[in-house]
Amino acid sequence: MNKVFLPILTALCCTISLQxxxxxxxxxxxxxxxxxxxxxxMIFPESLEEIDNxxxxxxxxxxIHVDPNCISDSGWHxxxxxxxxxxxxxxxSIIELPFNQPVRECLDLYIHRRREMVERMVGVGxxxxxxxxxxxxxxxxxxxxxxxxxxIESGLRQxxxxxxxxxxxxxxxxxxxVLQGLEVNSYIDERYDLYKSTDAACRYLLQxxxxxxxxxxxIAAYNCGPGNVxxxxxRSGGRRSFWEIYQFLPRETRSYFPIFVAATYVMNYHCxxxxxxxxSEIPPVCDTxxxxxxxxxxxxxxxxxxxxxQIESLNPQYIYDIVPGSNLKSYALTLPEDKALEFIxxxxxxxxxxxxxxxxxxxxxxxxxxxxxxxxxxxxxxxxGRKGGPAVTGGDTKYHKVRRGQTxxxxxxxxxxxxxxxxxxxGLKDNNIRVGQRLRVR
Numbered sequence: 001m002n003k004v005f006l007p008i009l010t011a012l013c014c015t016i017s018l019q020x021x022x023x024x025x026x027x028x029x030x031x032x033x034x035x036x037x038x039x040x041x042m043i044f045p046e047s048l049e050e051i052d053n054x055x056x057x058x059x060x061x062x063x064i065h066v067d068p069n070c071i072s073d074s075g076w077h078x079x080x081x082x083x084x085x086x087x088x089x090x091x092x093s094i095i096e097l098p099f100n101q102p103v104r105e106c107l108d109l110y111i112h113r114r115r116e117m118v119e120r121m122v123g124v125g126x127x128x129x130x131x132x133x134x135x136x137x138x139x140x141x142x143x144x145x146x147x148x149x150x151x152i153e154s155g156l157r158q159x160x161x162x163x164x165x166x167x168x169x170x171x172x173x174x175x176x177x178v179l180q181g182l183e184v185n186s187y188i189d190e191r192y193d194l195y196k197s198t199d200a201a202c203r204y205l206l207q208x209x210x211x212x213x214x215x216x217x218x219i220a221a222y223n224c225g226p227g228n229v230x231x232x233x234x235r236s237g238g239r240r241s242f243w244e245i246y247q248f249l250p251r252e253t254r255s256y257f258p259i260f261v262a263a264t265y266v267m268n269y270h271c272x273x274x275x276x277x278x279x280s281e282i283p284p285v286c287d288t289x290x291x292x293x294x295x296x297x298x299x300x301x302x303x304x305x306x307x308x309x310q311i312e313s314l315n316p317q318y319i320y321d322i323v324p325g326s327n328l329k330s331y332a333l334t335l336p337e338d339k340a341l342e343f344i345x346x347x348x349x350x351x352x353x354x355x356x357x358x359x360x361x362x363x364x365x366x367x368x369x370x371x372x373x374x375x376x377x378x379x380x381x382x383x384x385g386r387k388g389g390p391a392v393t394g395g396d397t398k399y400h401k402v403r404r405g406q407t408x409x410x411x412x413x414x415x416x417x418x419x420x421x422x423x424x425x426x427g428l429k430d431n432n433i434r435v436g437q438r439l440r441v442r
Contacts, residue, residue, distance in 0.1 A: 043252040044259070045223075046162050047155035048114060058309035058377075063282040064124060066410045068403050070276035072115060077273075079111065088261070091268055094143040095215040097261050098243070106255065106262035111273050116409050121156045122270050123278025129156055129169070129194075136198045140206055148263040149219065150201075152256070158194060159316055159377040167191040167378070170201035180204050187324055187368055188331070192316040192378055195288075216242035216257050224253040286314065287340035288332045291325035295333070295351060296358040296372065303350045304335070304342045311335070312375050320372025326363055402437040415441040 081099070084107055088097045110118055125147075133147035153171040154160035161167050165174065168191040174184050180200035182190040190196045208218035211226055220242055221229040232248035239245055242257050270277065297311045298321065312321065314334045325331045335343060343350065360367035400411055408431050412422045422428075425440045433439065 044255055045152050045252075047152060047157075047160065048109070048117070048259070058307065059282060059313040060124070061414055062310075063280060064120065065279045065281070065414075066119075066403075066406050067276050067279045068406070071274070072119065072276040073274035079108070079273075084265070087269055087272075088265060091145075091264060093145045093264065095145055095219075095264075097264060099261075100243075100258075102255065102258040103261045106258045107265055110262050110266040111275075115275055116407060117155060118266055118270060119276050120278045121151050122267060122275065123280045124156050124282070125151065125267065126277070127280035127284075128282045132194060133198055136195075136202045140202045142202060142206060142209075143215065145264050146202075146205060146215075146219075148267055149205075149222065149260060151263045151267065152259050158192060158313075161378070168197045169194065170197050172197065172200065176204070187319055187322075187365060188317055189319055189378060190317050193332075194334075196317075212240070214240065214242070217245075219257050219260055220249060220253050223256040224250045228253070283336040285337040286334050287337050288334050289340055289343060290330040291323050291333055292327055292330045293325050293351060294359050294363050295323050295325070296354075297321035298358055299350050299353045299355075300333075300335075300343065302353055303346045304339045306335075306339055308373075309376060313377055316375060316378050318372075319375055319378060320368050321375060322359070322368050322372035324365055324368060326365075398440070398442045399438045400441045402433050402435055402439060406433075407431070408433060411439060411441065417441065 081104065084104065085099045088099055091097055129150065130147050133150065134144050137144050137146055150156055150169050153166075154169045156169065158169050160169065160171065162171060166172060167174075167177075167189065170191075172180070172182065172191045174191075177184050177191045177197075177200065180203060182193070182196060182200050184191060205218055205222060208221045208226060209215060212218050212221065212229065217229055217240070228250055229245070232245040233240060235248040236245040246254055266273075266275070297308045297315075300306065300311055301308045308321065314336075315323070315332075318324070318331075323331050323333050333343070358371060360371050398415075400415065402411070408419050408422055408428075412419045415422075419431075422439065422441065423431075425442075
């Protein structure tokens, strides 16, 4: 009897297994289609847009690299709800990290469709920005997971500049920045200052939390303003949780807290999804020197042996390449620790070098714009370089040999050109490249 039914049972099991497999494949395809629809229907922050022509600043082009020993698996792999739920619960977070369909879609977006963006943010975040953010959050006794808010605001690009005019890592509008004590004028824009903007963001978030007594609502208010959140609460009949007022919020704000949950998740579990963190070699320690007299970046570069571009990227708050220190007010100059020591030792020579030609007469602020070259990396959102385009577009032809793990996006970023430009230079019709291939980069 058993021998008779065994082949039938085996065939039946195989049929059921095949049907189950096909059902899972169909569900997977449906989920991918749904993700495509969700991605196109939702209004995301500009930091999540796929931009080919980002001109990353000098520091990133020289100190952020793809790990050649890590292979990023970019294929679509179904992630069950249960996996997301359990892992979200395991994150040590003061802010509740719920799971629902909007959160699910944002998680899938980061893990499957913005992989290169996440890989870059993991590398530059944990090796450079997050320790600075965490120090500031500790000073104000705030949840450390709020550091991931900068991932959403700027994609961790210090020179980010939005279409609406928000600037810097924390994307302050000029009026909000000034209200938080940041100096914003014709010569200085402290929204780009890493330390001051971070401190201002912490104070602003703490004010918002004081207003709503709820971190998800404070996070929403950071995006759309406290007035819009108060209106949503009123229209909801006085409900006071993000999900209860969700439908009454501005459309672009509805995705904001779900994206925050997703960013927190992916920055904690990137390794589990074969996301290769970019290798960051940014000097870990920088010093700040307070200056009570003007100095031009070219004067500094001459004596401490640094490219002007690197000084600009460390001091993007100065709209022109001049620190406008005076006996009335001192301003900060940020340099790598070893270069800061050289500056202190050589400062008399630095201040004297070409002072007549590089600095305004008698320190007149009004004349700075006639003397200082415009800082390359501010008010461009990283989407363009100096007037006339990135420097790498000129000069002799140059080639890059593709190494394992490198992508067109990485190579374009390394040489300060767009992916489209790179493809045009090499006659590429798609993004496929191979190890050992020589690509023209200028």
